[in-house]
Amino acid sequence: MFVSYKWLAQYVDLAGQSPQELAEKITRAGIEVEGVEIPASEMKNIVVGYVKTREQHPNADKLSKCLVDVGEEEPVQIICGAKNVDAGQYVAVAKTGAVLPGNFKIKRAKLRGEESNGMICSLSELGIESRLTPKEYAEGIFNFPNDVTPGEDALAALNRDDAILELSLTPNRSDALSMMGVAYEVAAILDRDVNLPAPNPAESDEKASDAIHIHIDAPKDNPIYIARVVKNIKMGPSPIWMQTYLMNAGVRPHNNVVDITNYVLMEYGQPLHAFDLDRLGSNEIVVRRAVEGEKLITLDDTERILSADQLVITNGKEPVALAGVMGGANSEVHDGTVNVLIESAYFDGQIVRAASKAHGLRSEASARFEKGVDPARIQAACDRAAELMVELASGTVLSGSVVAGELAIEPKRVSITLEKLNMRLGTDLQMGDVEDIFRRLQFETETKDNEITVTVPTRRADIMIPEDLTEEVARLYGYDHIPLTLPEGATQPGSLTSYQLGRRVVRRYLEGTGFNQAMTYSLTSAKRASEFALEHRAPVALSMPMSEERAYLRQSLIPHLIEAAAYNNARQMPSVALYETGSIYLNEGENVQPKEEERLAGIITGMWHEHLWQGEKKAVDFFTVKGIVEGLAAQIGLAERMTFQKAAPAGFHPGRTAEVLLDSESIGFVGQLHPTISKEMDIKEAYLFELKLDVLLNASREDLAYMAISRHPFISRDIALVVDSTVEAAALEAVIKQAGGALLTGVRVFDVYEGERMEEGKKSVAFALTYADPEKTLTDEEVTAVHEKVLAALKEQAGADLRA
The missing domain is CATH 3.30.56.10 (Phenylalanyl-tRNA Synthetase; Chain B, domain 1)
Structure with a gap:
């Protein structure tokens, strides 16, 4: 809702309140003012000018040479390119040195050899949007329609020096969708009186009831319909004050009759409509539901196909308006209109909204009917419009109003x-x-x-x-x-549980490694429901699914993450890293609530590192995603208890997948997506993991213990072992750790070799071993003794020989 400060001041004394101060007070009272705009604030030196003479530019067919009185001793010459400029017009002139919107400065210039001292302005050049400009001035310069004086401030004459407050209204405050409603609000805030118009149009002896008859066939949709008749209208433009008030309120001026109905709409909040009485086609108004398939050409010259759930105003035979939304072209007020019927009614908001939505017609009138209008203003608004038509269009108001129906709404x-x-x-x-x-x-x-x-x-x-x-x-x-108080009594401050804290640690860790969090549906299709499940059970079906694609509860997070990665890959995002923490659902039997468990899953594809300026690229591989899982275990204090063993679950690459174990219990998988599925989903080589998050976060942990960094040197020994190619490095590492005892502080694989210098069926696995004692410096003899023990255990338990 755009509120003109000048217009508002007609109803409430705003003395001592600047627009900004008033906006602050309105906001503090519960209605947010999004902004205050004063259009003239960025413009200066713009006056009313009178075009004394106009002649063709001697050197340009599309330019005019005008002599303009701008209130100075001598008129000035201005070159103008507008087609509609002519002698005898009062226009807005930006003098030399003037500033227009966008900090556009007017300078003395020569145009095709002729001097120009200023610019004759269009409304758009004065900052008025084209959608609000009267159609006759949509192209060309603006002519003042009433008497003004050369040299006076053109911005004041056009109300560009007004302040416009933009109110952001909540749906319940429909009362503030009118100047009167805002006036009541401001008067309450400032504790001042409200001065409202008291319409009392002068009436002729002829009765309105003799000119028109009204019948309502749909009283539930339209409980009351009021009409007044105004004859002998003289059509023309409305006065400049009304046009500018309407433009400042976001409404485009048309002519005096239409502008009056819009002015009263903004003033009272009551939508009105003016019919050309002579084009109505009969002397009656019938309000009814539309006939299915009935047609109406609305004011925007569009043919509308009506349905039986829409309300129409008819002349007894055919529709002349879509009730509460838009009038019909067949009864439109035009330049030759002489007699007018003013409609003021109460239409059900739901039926107006349905019709507005069905036809894509959103208007100031429909918005107010949808939110609710004040039934006490229906008659007063009609009287106000009739009074203004006498004042501004020289009309004659017929005696009385024609009223059909009744609306008894008690306060x-x-x-x-x-x-x-x-x-x-x-x-x-x-x-x-x-x-x-x-x-x-x-x-x-x-x-x-x-x-x-x-x-x-x-x-x-x-x-x-x-x-x-x-x-x-x-x-x-x-x-x-309102005073500030603290709660009394014993209170327990809120805090996160250890599980919630753990979940946050997991999320922060993954986001720190480059992952983005995803949130996917818990519902999936029958095909996807059991894919990648850590525990295979019959999927849980919904009793009332919204679609086949959302008919089952998921048993794994991975399928939706794969879809998300494919979606991003298809939109030129080749490197994707997504994770999700969410629930999966396990079937516990018929008529039993499914078991809900929280899982952690991730997918990563594309480049892991990419330093283009150094020419370095590192694609994601199995060890990337395995390292991420190992880092997560270290972050939550479970690194020593988490192990990996080779596995080949469905959907994973059979040679690049491992089962994740916690204390020898399986809690998930990590590995490459099977190439067949990658090709089917049209995504690049992708690596996945899914873990039982609730098991990880609920696992018991020993209290964190810190150890001082040893002041004594450590001794490293490298060994290359020749073993059968089927022996896994993890098995060798386990033997080394068990045999090495307390002095062995580190074991790391740094090389695996299978090649032409190795015996067939054999491979070489190289380890770096670190020995240290926090209490003393180890001797070679002590290290050698432990090292020999390690080698003996490897030979005995794994058949490993030192590589020559």
Whole structure:
């Protein structure tokens, strides 16, 4: 909602309140003001000019040489390229030295050999959006439609010096979708009176009821319909003050009749529509549901196919308007209109919204019907429009209104006790304080004992329960004035459980290694439900699935992560690293709640390191993802207890996959996605892991113990062992650790060789062994003794020989 400061000042005394100060107070009272715009703030030296003469530029066919009176001693010559410029016009002139929007400065110049001292401006050059510019001035310069004086401030004449407040309204505050509604709000904030128009149009002796008859066939959709008839209208542009107020409110001016209906819409919040009475086609109005397939050409010259759930205004035979949304072209007010029918009605918001959505027509009128209009203003708005048509279009108002139906909406009465109100707010207000706040809001009140009963005006449909009254008191009293208190009594501060802390550690670690968190559906298809499952059970089917693709609960996180990686690869994101922590669901039998377990899964594909300026690239491989899992184990204190053994589960590469064990218990897998699946999903070589996160985080851990760095030197020995090619390095490492005892502090594989110098069926595995004693410096003899023990154990348990 765009609110003109000047327009608002007609209803409430804003003396002493700058637009910025007023915006701050409105925001503090509960309606956010998103911004305050003063269009003239970035413009200067723009005046009204009078074009005394206009002649063709001697050296250019599309330019005019104009002599313009700008209020100075002598008129100035201005070269203008607008087609519609002519002598006798009052125009907006940017003088030499003027500044236009975008910091565009006007300088004295020569155009095709002729001097130009300024610029005659169009509305767009003065910062008015083209969608708000009157159609006759969409191209070319603007002509003032009423008397102005050369030299006076053109920005003030166009209300560009106005301040426009942009209100961000919540759906419940439909009352503020009008200038009157905002006026009530501002008056309550400032504790000032509201000065509202009291329309009383002069009427002729001819009765409106003789000119038009109204019948409502759908009283539930349209409980009341009011019409007034104005004859002998003189069509023309509306006065500049009305046009500029409408443009500042975001509404495009058209002509005096249409502008009046829009002006009253913005003023009262009550949508109106003006029909050309002579083009209506009959002397009756019938409101009914549309016939299925019925057609209507609306004001935007588009043919609409209507349905039976839409409400239309008809002339008794054919539709002339889509109720609450848009009028029909067949009864449109035009330049030759003489007699006008003004419609003011109450339409059901739901039926208006459905029609608006069905036809893609969103208008100021439909928005207000959807949110709810004040039934008390239906007649007053109609009278106001009729009064303005007398004043601005020289019309004659026929006697009386034609009313069909009735709308009996009684003001709501809501009560609250002072004790309850103070308890909710934490205040110590007295009854007089509360009564004064409701007085400022112009709510009638009755006080009995310690209870106050409020009669809520129909304009405030958002107030229905005692809590709404509490909110009104709080915001008018001032949120800043509500005292701050701390809870009393014994309280337990909130904290994360050890499991929640562990989950955060896992997430931070993975994000630190370059992964991005993904969140995928828990629902999947029958095909995907059991893929990559760590425990194979019958999938859990939904009793009412939304689609076949979302008919089962997942048993693994991996399938959706593969889909996510494929989605990114297909959009030129070749390197993807995603992880997810989420629940999987295991079938526990018929009519038994499935078992829910939390899992951790990840997928990585593409480049792991890429330093283009150094020409270095490192693609992801099995050891990359295995190292990530090992690093995770170290991060949560389980590195010594986690081991890996060769495995070939379904969906994984049979030679590049390992089962992850914790204390010899299987908790997941790590490995390469099977090439067949990679090709099917059209993704690059991908590596996956899935672990039982709840097992990892619930595993018992010993208290963290720190050891001082040894001051004594360590001794390293490298050994290359020749073993059968079927022997795994992990098995050799286990033998070395067991035989090495306390003095062996480190074991690391640094080479594996199978080649032409090795006996067939054999391979060489090289280890780096580190020996140290924190208490003393080891001698060669001590190290040799342990080392020989290690070699003997390798020979005995693994058949390993030292490579020559």
